[in-house]
């Protein structure tokens with residue numbers, strides 16, 4: 001879905017950031033729906049989403065020319081400074097492709113070497129009609145498109161062929177968890193963008209927490225054990241999150 | 244232009260539209276988006292003595308016309324609150340009320356005393372005796388009239404500022420608890436806090452919240468709020484601040500008619516943190532077009548015909 005949002009574009013920092021969409025002006029759907037920005041220029045903000053439940057079912061009914069109440073940009077960005085002296089491997093699973101795709105395009109524009117792995121359950125779930133190429137790998141769980149298996153299958157191979165790899169991932173929690181375990185095992189750094197239910201996207205409800213790997217557990221603390229994804233995320237160092 | 248000013252316990256507020264505890268952070272997070280100075284008052288997130296991490300996720304889930312939450316009073320604790328927020332509040336024109344929660348009498352008292360020492364620009368306290376999301380504390384006081392009275396009395400001795408007791412609808416008789424608060428010296432009652440609720444994901448057969456139960460808020464609870472405010476305002480002679488499901492000026496008027504002197508907006512802030520400011524303008528317009536000059540003409544003006 002494309003939208004014109006010059007005010008949001010003005011404040012954009014980069015891939016990783018998202019917007020929070022009021023899909024229904026009535027209270028039939030009480031909360032906004034967060035969606036990652038999948039691409040942006042002055043005239044166009046792009047999101048890619050999957051129709052799951054009531055919110056996204058409402059969103060698909062919007063027509064060209066409709067007005068949409070959106071808040072944003074929200075959140076932090078993938079830290080591209082950390083890519084220096086590393087070879088980034090971008091991984092997008094399912095709807096997690098959105099911020100990864102934006103990052104991919106930004107890096108392509110800057111002629112920054114990287115690999116891209118896109119995974120989905122099945123051919124029909126693939127958002128992009130990307131052609132696999134030398135540095136782009138497509139996977140499906142059922143083998144109907146690209147390589148049969150999960151993104152892990154490709155990652156395990158690719159990671160060994162590269163000098164100083166660094167992983168950037170977004171996707172379902174189960175996928176991120178498997179990637180995290182794998183990377184910690186072989187001591188490779190990475191960043192990932194997380195999702196959670198959100199009520200406000202503004203840091204005022206305290207609803208969107210993820211548990212952190214907190215080394216010094218104190219009896220009384222705030223923000224050491226749980227982090228607000230909308231304010232401190234959605235991008236985290238891969239070792240910081242406890243699934 | 245109607246006179247929107249309201250007075251509670253000797254404190255005058257520019258208008259009757261406040262923002263509810265836990266639904267506006269400490270006020271600073273949204274100050275770039277919203278002119279918070281237009282609000283009648285800001286009620287802070289509940290402050291406890293120590294910082295609190297809160298409950299594990301998931302903490303929120305959408306429900307018909309509302310949401311359930313089990314945040315668990317996550318907050319920065321009174322010391323950091325004083326260090327970071329009191330200076331910010333000094334720069335505000337709107338009146339700030341500090342919401343206090345605790346799991347013992349001492350905790351409420353210790354928080355109040357710390358704020359009392361430094362908070363010249365704090366106009367009062369709202370005592371949360373009604374949070375459904377912590378295992379111990381909060382609710383223990385809020386379900387017991389005598390304990391509510393003792394707690395209020397204890398705090399009343401330590402402050403001359405506005406003292407509001409915030410009540411839960413999850414009790415057999417809310418007026419009984421309110422009487423305890425009044426006898427203890429409360430200046431006002433605010434009601435309602437969230438209503439205990441639960442929702443289940445039928446595919447996983449698990450509760451949608453990690454804590455199983457949560458607090459229901461939003462338009463879904465508005466009739467419960469209206470009923471409780473009406474009961475309270477009929478039963479006690481101190482002002483009642485109405486809370487629950489407010490999303491429009493019409494809702495504000497409805498609460499005033501039920502007997503509220505002022506109102507607080509909660510969940511609606513999550514959709515639009517500027518909703519309070521918009522509603523103030525709409526209340527003004529409503530009064531103009533309906534010939535009201537003062538809020539007191541609306542408070543308790545319910546017609547009892549039947």
Ligand SMILES: Cc1cc2nc3c(=O)[nH]c(=O)nc-3n(C[C@H](O)[C@H](O)[C@H](O)COP(=O)(O)OP(=O)(O)OC[C@H]3O[C@@H](n4cnc5c(N)ncnc54)[C@H](O)[C@@H]3O)c2cc1C
Pocket residue numbers: 018033034035036037047048049050051052053054055056057095096098099194195196197198234
């Ligand atoms: C920072 C962020 C970025 C996101 N970016 C995208 C994106 O680019 N594209 C996209 O399609 N989706 C994205 N999501 C997820 C998206 O917000 C949810 O899919 C959407 O809110 C579902 O709404 P619904 O009413 O259709 O589904 P619901 O009826 O609310 O739920 C349907 C199903 O979706 C799951 N679900 C609901 N909310 C979320 C959520 N926030 N995260 C994960 N699963 C959820 C539920 O468990 C349920 O199984 C993002 C979420 C976050 C927090």
Ligand SMILES: Cc1cc2nc3c(=O)[nH]c(=O)nc-3n(C[C@H](O)[C@H](O)[C@H](O)COP(=O)(O)O)c2cc1C
Pocket residue numbers: 205207263264265266288289312314316342371374409435436437459460461462464486487488489507508509510511
């Ligand atoms: C996410 C969330 C957090 C809340 N936190 C607090 C809190 O810390 N202290 C408190 O007294 N009330 C808290 N409340 C209750 C609200 O202040 C209010 O009483 C309730 O939500 C009903 O109003 P509403 O329907 O307008 O939301 C919270 C409510 C929500 C939804």
Ligand code: FES
Pocket residue numbers: 197198199200201202203204205206207208228229230231
């Ligand atoms: S969504 Fe409300 S604090 Fe993050």
